[in-house]
Structure formats: structure tokens, C-alpha cells
Amino acid sequence: MKDNYVKLTFAAIGENVATSRMVLSSLLAGYDLSLSALDELKIALSEAVSNSIIHGYGEDASQMVTVEFTIADDILTLAVIDQGVGIADIKQAMEPTFSTRPEHMGLGFVFMDSFMDSLEVTSTLGHGTTVLMKRNLKSEQLFNADAV
């Protein structure tokens, strides 16, 4: 597949979580991914974008989230960038079941970590957070899982 790059900037509203998933799906249309693999990538992106909107910006619709989609040598890189409140303790935030809100399960980072080959979080309090995730689109487990 051809290398590709898309930069998407959108208002921090919940409806745009689906927008970002749609862009991801259409970028990956040329790859013969299994349904479950595509679902995993969509969940990882959904979690990161939801975190930016909910935690980064407290659902302030005047703020912007940027997602950079890069496909290079069949490696997908997703960078989810906000200029929100930042994360005080990244290690704690990434622990399973850690959540700052009662209805949230603390599964967001667990899913990102499980579904991607690598996950990097950089954050500065008061300045924002960048989540960088990569997954090899050619790796074997992505193929034929649904065909068996």
C-alpha cells in the first residue's frame, strides 16, 4: 500500500470521536484487515480521542483535538494531540481500573496498550497531552482471523 498522511483537527465534541474513526476506516480500506483487527484500531483511537475531549478539555467544545494518521512502510501511526489540562501522573493514569470519574472503567489505556504494538504518552500539566500509537498493518495476526 502507498504511504499516506492525514492531519485532522476538530472541535472537542463527542460526535467527532466517530468522525475520527470514520477517517481511520477509510484510510485502512485498502488493507485486507480482519474485522476484529480493524475494530481494535478503531477502539484504540476512540479511547485516545475520548480522553482528550473528556479529560483533556472537560468537553469544552471551543477546544480542538488533532489526530495525525501516518501510514509508512505498512506501519500505522496515530498521534492524538490536545492542548488540554495534561496528566499529572501518567503511570497512574495508565493503570487498569484507574479512573477519575465514577462511570469510567479505566480501560481506555488498557485497550490502547493491548491493541497497539506501541503506546507512548507525553504530557505537560496545563499544556496538553500527546498519545502516540503504532501498529504494524502487515503483522500476521491482522490477517485472516475472520476467515478461519
Next chain:
Amino acid sequence: MLNMQTVGETMIVSLDRDLDMVEAKNFKDTVDTFLLLNPQIKILQIDLADVSFIDSSGLGAIIGRYKNISLRQGSLVITNASDNVRRILEMAGLKKLLETKKAKKEVL
């Protein structure tokens, strides 16, 4: 859209959109209001036949409703989840809420 129907003590909620932060909030608000107004409801049946995507916001909304219905000694059951959605529910430890045998979508 969210479709609701009650049969005796059972409330059936059918969802047909991606269960992400937007639909999770809609689901939570609608179900909680309905449960509050209908204390006779003891079984909350969530039909996911038309849901093809769920993330942790959706899972959180289901767990929250499970807690609420449990408070009134009721129960929650998830029906017709697709393989993909089922896999995520199982990963999140919600297997016990899944209907054991995938039922045919009821004609309502």
C-alpha cells in the same frame, strides 16, 4: 436511536449506534430516567443486535446500569451482541452479563 419497550418487569433497550461516549451518555440518561419512573422494572435487557462498535465509554455505561438495577435486586442481560462486540465485553469481564446462547433477534 434508542428504542425502549417494557414487558411486565422487563425493560428492553435496543441500541443501533456505535456505543461510544455520545451514545453511552444518551443510553445512561434515558435508562436512568426510565428506571426512576418505573420502580417495577427488575430486568434490564440490552439488545445490541444493531451495534457494531463499543469502546470503554459504552462499557462504562453498561456497568453503571448494571449497578443501578442490582441496587433494586434486579438483573441485567445483554442480548444479540455481534462477535466483535461480544469479544470486547468479554475482555472487560462482562461475560456473565451476556446471554449464554446467542438468541435470535426477537420480533417486537
